[in-house]
Amino acid sequence: MFTRYEGVAWEERFLPRLTRKQVKELPKEHALVILPIGAVEQHGDHLPVMTDALIGEATLTDALEKIDPAEQIWLIPPIAYGKSNEHLGIPGTISLSASTLAGIVSDIAYSLKASGFRRLLLFNTHGGNTDLLNVAAREIRIATGMMVFSLSPASLGVAADLLPPEELEFGIHGGDYETSIVMYLKPGWVQEHCRVREMPAMNRYRFLTLEKAIRFAWKMEDVSRSGILGDATRATAEKGRIIQERASDLMAKAFVEISRFEIKQLLEETSAGAAMG
Template sequence: MFTRYEGAAWEERFLPRLTSKQVKELPKESTLVILPVGAIEQHGPHLPVMTDTLIGEATVTLALEKLKPDARVWLLPPVSYGKSNEHLGLPGTISLSATTLQSVILDIAESLRLSGFHKLLLFNTHGGNTDLLNVVSREIRIRHDMLVFYLSPSSLGGAEDLMPADELEYGIHGGDYETSIVKAIKPGWVQDQWLVSETPSMTGQKFLTLEGKIRFAWRMADISDSGICGDATQATAAKGSIIQERVTDILAEVFRELSEFEFSDLRAKAKAGAER
């Protein structure tokens, strides 16, 4: 079960627990700073409105605990609010505008650069942030000459053998996947008596998808009465634990790879290949 501010990730890799002197003296080369970006928004009648931020914090915590001691990876406090205006009007949703969220992330990146850091990972656990983070990542690269990465841990898989294909495709909000993870990391925060199963029907749509190759703009009220998309009634803590272990195994490798990556490596490899 996840506990905030405890364990190796928070004691050994939480950047704000250091003093200004300690931050100044940190080696900045091959050092990755992780900024979790989540959301506070409705997740149906059964999940906490903090679901996305909670999953992000718990996932990055477990992944950091799997790193080798010599890995130069540091964690920042999460940006707990996201661009969630597709859920506005549903109780508990607190949304930032796209402009506000972009400005917050740009300001954080600039501050990190002025402290000497040049590698930043935007660790996203809310689908509504994805397109904006794509844009803001490039802006940071252009404005501050930083190496910027962004990822969503759910894109790394981990549930293909645990859930049916339809749930993996359409269970995008408060369904089996998210509910199973919250059951594993904070079981007391799931209201089992109000579990819901609701999935919009895409039958007859040859090309359109909710989140895929050809998408359409939607508000949650357009596609769901309950506020969720997926089957939360099938969720179990056991499935959530398996997903978390699989995803964080991958993330531990990802974090090290990102901390060591430089654009010069790409150019050198391309040049060496051309000379063969």
């Protein structure tokens, strides 16, 4: 018995389970296609290298189960790998180059456009992919005319009241947030006794940050000895459950809004307002 693609999300919303005839006949006016992009990269001694890809698939699976069956929201096979060259050379890391990842994402977009789809969501669970995907999204918009969206569950702010300020600022890799989620999703995949706390020595800088307005380029070995940033020792499965519940609720609603979004309306409404004024 093969059990990988089970449950509502994978039985009802997995686009490639359909035949070509079924895909052809789908109503596409409001259809949204979701492309998950993760990473396979070292996450310290306690988390599996699959962490980012795993969190992405699990959050999407939960979110898609919460959506009205009538909505045209479709999942395509996840790209497990991401641009992880900041971790390259640390065992277990499998990285795509920037040009490879950009090429894969745009090839998938062109293919969806050729099948008649109009909306693509780049659903990303690895911070190192973000800048590249924002560039790719605009390139695809200009080259194909598709409406392209991006969403990172870690940016939704759903853990803001669950984590201390230091963790919210520096806990960007294998810390409390990710460890709690994986402890909830796959407790057997976490080496709990290997959890550590490591924060970057950034206190002396007033302006410089890792990822905010004024930043420096870094690879993981520049900023962390353990390979993580954050406090994994505070992680609990219960916190992970709350984060996943909130993120999937918010995403389910956001997906429906995205599938209703029509970019042309922006100007129509602006000109109507301008004419009235």
